[in-house]
Amino acid sequence: MLRIAVPNKGSLSDAAGDMLRESGYRTRRDAKELVVTDEANGVELFYLRPRDIAVYVGSGTVDCGITGRDLLLDSGSAASEVMALGFGQSTFRYAGRPGSVAALADIAGRRVATSYQGLVEKHLAEHGVQAEVVRLDGAVETAITLGVADVIADVVETGGTLRSQGLEVFGDPILRSEAVLIRREGSDQVAAIEVLRRRLLGVVTARHYVMLDYDVPATLVDEACAITPGLESPTVSSLQNPEWKAVRAMVPRSGTNQVMDRLYEMGARAILVTDIAACRL
Numbered sequence: 001m002l003r004i005a006v007p008n009k010g011s012l013s014d015a016a017g018d019m020l021r022e023s024g025y026r027t028r029r030d031a032k033e034l035v036v037t038d039e040a041n042g043v044e045l046f047y048l049r050p051r052d053i054a055v056y057v058g059s060g061t062v063d064c065g066i067t068g069r070d071l072l073l074d075s076g077s078a079a080s081e082v083m084a085l086g087f088g089q090s091t092f093r094y095a096g097r098p099g100s101v102a103a104l105a106d107i108a109g110r111r112v113a114t115s116y117q118g119l120v121e122k123h124l125a126e127h128g129v130q131a132e133v134v135r136l137d138g139a140v141e142t143a144i145t146l147g148v149a150d151v152i153a154d155v156v157e158t159g160g161t162l163r164s165q166g167l168e169v170f171g172d173p174i175l176r177s178e179a180v181l182i183r184r185e186g187s188d189q190v191a192a193i194e195v196l197r198r199r200l201l202g203v204v205t206a207r208h209y210v211m212l213d214y215d216v217p218a219t220l221v222d223e224a225c226a227i228t229p230g231l232e233s234p235t236v237s238s239l240q241n242p243e244w245k246a247v248r249a250m251v252p253r254s255g256t257n258q259v260m261d262r263l264y265e266m267g268a269r270a271i272l273v274t275d276i277a278a279c280r281l
């Protein structure tokens, strides 16, 4: 059985469950379940705190897991990143009161509050900045108001929490994070992890692309295929009317409407977009 650690709470939990379900695995039915055995797929899911997942995977007690890249790096665990999963994106940044700090060098000699002590100490050391790191469990943005720190280093997604506390980011992001699949080198489940990786990649890719179908005058097929080249090559089928062809191709979701506009302008009609649930490429 392949042992997979899955976030049981927090920002990554629901999206990780959705992705595993879309990848064909049986997931928990209620939030109290801590272990789920999926005999049909030969996997066991262990629902653990995202911060602990890197530790379990690094120690080899589970084979792989889903957690945040920031948590993996903070833990100093021996686990390594297999692939990014395209959700839970955030940056990890320094912030302070406007006017009090403007650059990394200004942190020297001051107190930095964070829940990510390992990550921050490593970053400060790499940049030759000496500062005191104050380790907190959460609600780090309040630390400056309450006087336990001069600067914070925390996860920033929308920036709303920082703004609500009158704080501003400064310096370059320490890290860009998202949910990642992690594993430990030396696990004896190499083949099973590869199946999991391929399934997850199928869902990540399916989310990035849509399927586009359209009809186009036969004389314009080459021009149309240049706009929608697909991954290998688009499918071109005959229609009952020999003056028209049907074309089918995967296109990146982000540019779908621009592509549809260009196809329509060049004479394509009946342009249809459908979601792809999963794929193997």
Ligand SMILES: Nc1ncnc2c1ncn2[C@@H]1O[C@H](COP(=O)(O)OP(=O)(O)OP(=O)(O)O)[C@@H](O)[C@H]1O
Binding pocket: 009, 010, 011, 012, 049, 050, 051, 067, 068, 069, 070, 071, 088, 089, 090, 138, 155, 156, 157, 158, 177, 178
């Ligand atoms: N808006 C966000 N807030 C917090 N973490 C986020 C956010 N977006 C993505 N993440 C990622 O979620 C992980 C944090 O997991 P954690 O279990 O601490 O979740 P949490 O949302 O902070 O939950 P909790 O309510 O337990 O504090 C990190 O990898 C972090 O980068």
Ligand SMILES: O=P(O)(O)OC[C@H]1O[C@H](OP(=O)(O)OP(=O)(O)O)[C@H](O)[C@@H]1O
Binding pocket: 137, 138, 139, 140, 141, 154, 155, 156, 157, 158, 159, 160, 161, 162
């Ligand atoms: O940029 P934003 O969209 O505002 O999101 C970032 C905030 O969300 C997280 O806090 P969370 O709700 O997890 O609380 P915590 O600090 O107690 O973990 C994170 O620690 C930031 O505070």
Ligand SMILES: [Mg+2]
Binding pocket: 138
């Ligand atoms: Mg949190």
